[in-house]
Amino acid sequence: MKQQRNSRQRQLVLATVKEHTDHPTADEIYLEARMSDDKISRGTVYRNLNLLAQTGEIREVRMFDADRYDSRMDLHHHLLCTGCGAVCDAPVSYHPELDRELAEKTGYAVGLHRTVFEGLCPACQKKKTAAGKE
Numbered sequence: 001m002k003q004q005r006n007s008r009q010r011q012l013v014l015a016t017v018k019e020h021t022d023h024p025t026a027d028e029i030y031l032e033a034r035m036s037d038d039k040i041s042r043g044t045v046y047r048n049l050n051l052l053a054q055t056g057e058i059r060e061v062r063m064f065d066a067d068r069y070d071s072r073m074d075l076h077h078h079l080l081c082t083g084c085g086a087v088c089d090a091p092v093s094y095h096p097e098l099d100r101e102l103a104e105k106t107g108y109a110v111g112l113h114r115t116v117f118e119g120l121c122p123a124c125q126k127k128k129t130a131a132g133k134e
């Protein structure tokens with residue numbers, strides 16, 4: 001029984017992450033999972049997120065404010081809005097040759113690089129312009 005509940009809760013956590021393209025935090029996933037299963041605990045959600053990231057079913061995205069989760073598994077960069085904190089995928093290509101170049105220069109076995117671009121999203125820019133006019 002316990003085993004069954006465990007895998008059902010893991011599936012729920014996984015499904016919740018997969019519903020998103022906006023890189024939710026563990027807390028946001030917890031609050032959403034609670035709507036489908038009010039018995040699920042924060043600890044269970046966090047543990048399952050770690051597990052799913054370890055088994056490669058989801059990807060962990062470390063941000064400055066919190067760890068976020070991504071269902072997109074290919075290597076890609078992120079774009080952070082410094083106004084509202086939104087995180088989206090940056091539509092620029094990933095350059096694996098940078099990893100190779102760095103490996104050659106340093107002797108490190110470089111696996112990947114993570115880049116976070118920062119700026120104001122269009123909505124926050126609009127808000128800022130509107131506030132400036134008042």
Ligand SMILES: [Zn+2]
Binds near residue numbers: 083086120124
């Ligand atoms: Zn914004």
Ligand SMILES: [Zn+2]
Binds near residue numbers: 023072088089
């Ligand atoms: Zn992403």
